[in-house]
Amino acid sequence: MVFKYRTNFRGSRCIARRIPFQGILRVCLSAVLAFWLVSAAITSTTYIVSEKSNDYSVQSAINKAKEGDRIIVKSGTYSERLNITKKLIVKGVDTGEGLPVINANEKKSAINLLVDGTWLEGFLIVNSGSSLEDAGIKVFSNNNLIRGNILNNNSYGIYLKNSANNKIESNLARGNDVGIALQSSNNNMVINNFVTNNSFAGFFSGNSRNNTIRNNTGQENAWVGFLFNDTKNSSIQENAAIGNANAGIWMLNSRYNDINENNASNSPIFGFRLDASFNNTISGNTAHRNLDGISMDTSSGNIIIENNISNNIFGIYLDRSSKNLIFLNNFVENAMNSYSYNSSNQWNSDKAFNYLYKGMVSWDYLGNFWSDYEGNDAYESGIGNAAYINEYIKDEKPLISRKERYQILP
Numbered sequence: 001m002v003f004k005y006r007t008n009f010r011g012s013r014c015i016a017r018r019i020p021f022q023g024i025l026r027v028c029l030s031a032v033l034a035f036w037l038v039s040a041a042i043t044s045t046t047y048i049v050s051e052k053s054n055d056y057s058v059q060s061a062i063n064k065a066k067e068g069d070r071i072i073v074k075s076g077t078y079s080e081r082l083n084i085t086k087k088l089i090v091k092g093v094d095t096g097e098g099l100p101v102i103n104a105n106e107k108k109s110a111i112n113l114l115v116d117g118t119w120l121e122g123f124l125i126v127n128s129g130s131s132l133e134d135a136g137i138k139v140f141s142n143n144n145l146i147r148g149n150i151l152n153n154n155s156y157g158i159y160l161k162n163s164a165n166n167k168i169e170s171n172l173a174r175g176n177d178v179g180i181a182l183q184s185s186n187n188n189m190v191i192n193n194f195v196t197n198n199s200f201a202g203f204f205s206g207n208s209r210n211n212t213i214r215n216n217t218g219q220e221n222a223w224v225g226f227l228f229n230d231t232k233n234s235s236i237q238e239n240a241a242i243g244n245a246n247a248g249i250w251m252l253n254s255r256y257n258d259i260n261e262n263n264a265s266n267s268p269i270f271g272f273r274l275d276a277s278f279n280n281t282i283s284g285n286t287a288h289r290n291l292d293g294i295s296m297d298t299s300s301g302n303i304i305i306e307n308n309i310s311n312n313i314f315g316i317y318l319d320r321s322s323k324n325l326i327f328l329n330n331f332v333e334n335a336m337n338s339y340s341y342n343s344s345n346q347w348n349s350d351k352a353f354n355y356l357y358k359g360m361v362s363w364d365y366l367g368n369f370w371s372d373y374e375g376n377d378a379y380e381s382g383i384g385n386a387a388y389i390n391e392y393i394k395d396e397k398p399l400i401s402r403k404e405r406y407q408i409l410p
Contacts, residue, residue, distance in 0.1 A: 045069045050095075051076035058082055058102070062090070073123070077101040082111045084118050092122030092149075099124045099150065106130065109138040110154065113146075121147045128154035135159035136176070139166060151176055157195070160185040168193060173202070179221070182208045189214070196220050202244070205231045214238055221245065225264070228254050235260070242266055248290070251277040260284050267291075271312065274299040274321075281305070287312060293334065296321040296343075304329060306403055318343040318392075325350055328403045332371045340392035347388075347395035356407040357382035366406065367397035375400075382406060 047061040049071065055061075058078050061071045062085070070089040075097035081104050084090060092100040101124045104110035108129045113120065118141070125136035135156035137146060140163060147169045151157030157173030158180045160166060168190045173179030179195030181204040182188060188208075193216045195202030202218030203226045205211065211234045218225030218241045225241030228234070231254040241248030241264040248264025250273040251257065263286040264271035271287030272294045274280065279301040286308045287293035293309035295317045296302070304326040309315045315334035316326070322344045331337040348367035355362060362381040367388065375384035377400040388398035399406065 047071045048074070049078075050074035051078075058090075062086070062088065073100045075100055077103055079103045079105055081108060083114060084112065084120070085114050087115055087117040089119040090121075091119070092124075094122070101126060104128045104136075104154075109133075109135045109159075111137045113137065113139045113141050113144055116142045116144070118144045119147075120144065120149065122149065124150045124152065125154065125157075126152045128156075130155050133159060133161070135181075136173075139163045142166065145169070146171065150174075151179070156181050157198070159183070160188065164188065167191070172196075173198065175199075178202075178204050179218070180204070182206070182211060184208060186210050188212070191215055193217075194219070195225075198222065201225070201227045202241075203227070205229070205234070207231075209233050211235075212237070216240075217242070218248070219243055224248070224250050225267075226250070228252065228257070230254060232256050234258070237261055239263075241271075246270065247273045248287075249273070251275065251280060253277065255279050257281070258283075262286070263288075265289055270295045271309075273297075274302060278302065282307060286310075292317040295319075296324065300324060308332070309334065314339050318345065321345070327367055327397075328399075328406070329368045330402050331368060332402075334371075337370055337372060338390065338393050345393070347393055348397040354409040355382075356409060357401075357405060361409065365397045367395040367399055369399040369402050370395070373398050373400075 049058050049061050059082050067087045073092045074095040102110050104127050106127050110125045110128050128134040128136050136151040136154035137158045139160045142164045144166045149171045151173040152175045154176045156178045157176040161183045163185045164187045166188045170192045173195045174197045176198045177200050179198045179202045184207045186209045189212045191214045196219045198221045200223045202221040205228045207230045209232045214237045216239045221244045224247045225244040226249045229252045233256045236259045239262045243266045247270035248267050252275045254277045257280045259282045261284040265288040267290045269291045271290040274296045277299045281303045283305045288310050290312045292314045293312040297319045299321045300323040302324045305328050307329045310332040313335045315331040315337040318340040320342050324345045326347050327349045348365045352365050370388050373388050375386040378385040382400050384398040388395040
């Protein structure tokens with residue numbers, strides 16, 4: 001079907017044009033969409049809350065708002081607990097006296113996110129209750145952005161339960177029991193947060209899957225920087241776990257995680273701890289100045305590759321942990337580079353590689369670099385002429401130089 005219309009007049013002559021019905025339909029739909037967007041923008045409302053206004057309750061503004069509205073909260077202390085039940089932007093603004101404070105006065109959770117798609121940013125959130133699941137920010141919903149908040153003196157700073165596809169970004173959690181926690185929550189991103197001086201853990205993940213934990217700092221927490229219990233298929237990448245009282249990064253009953261390029265150092269006991277954990281990959285990490293750089297108990301099927309393990313009392317400590325693949329690591333200046341009890345593991349690669357070493361291409365299996373290895377490199381291949389053996393382990397293909405000198409070729 002087509003419609004005709006007359007548009008162009010040249011003298012007395014009229015030119016007829018034919019427009020397909022589908023084209024008219026597209027134009028109409030575009031016009032309706034544009035009208036809807038303009039209407040939505042026109043009807044969206046911004047509420048401004050301050051201590052100096054007649055009604056300075058943040059919850060009152062939430063109650064008045066419609067979905068899609070914005071609530072701006074100025075500096076001040078707001079002694080109330082918030083239930084966010086609509087898709088809103090709720091943003092605190094420092095108007096000269098610091099971030100606005102949401103004070104729960106030790107009663108339950110300070111802020112509850114109950115609907116999907118909330119944007120919560122820019123608050124100092126303090127004094128939640130002390131019950132098991134009380135939190136500064138408690139999340140029961142999905143697809144939220146929680147950014148730039150400070151959590152202090154709460155049971156949990158931020159607590160996600162049965163929540164998915166949230167982004168937890170650039171928050172500071174200090175002086176809580178647990179800084180940031182995921183419980184039965186999947187496909188979330190936790191990035192660029194700083195968790196410190198919490199009385200148990202900086203970060204906790206329990207019964208959770210497919211999360212990304214990247215570029216966070218867990219520092220000087222009273223038990224552990226990052227604790228993962230029953231966590232699977234998650235990416236734990238580029239985090240710093242420094243100076244925690246017991247362990248930097250602890251995996252318990254966890255499988256199929258990628259633990260990559262983290263720094264777990266200066267803890268009195270464990271840098272990295274695997275406890276009853278299987279089929280994880282620990283690669284490219286740093287463990288420096290701990291009791292155990294990497295400690296494994298009743299854990300198997302893990303790949304330990306390309307880590308820098310230095311100046312610990314025990315570089316790697318294995319207890320009842322077998323069938324792990326351990327190669328291309330640097331064990332440098334540890335009081336005891338390795339200790340293995342009731343464990344049988346493979347200390348060189350499970351296949352041969354083409355690799356470049358000092359300008360020469362070789363093909364061989366690759367072990368680890370041990371700073372106390374006393375063998376020679378008879379063929380200038382970068383592989384020692386004798387196995388590295390101590391009382392506990394045997395590396396058949398020890399590296400003469402640090403792992404960085406070996407370039408694996410396609």
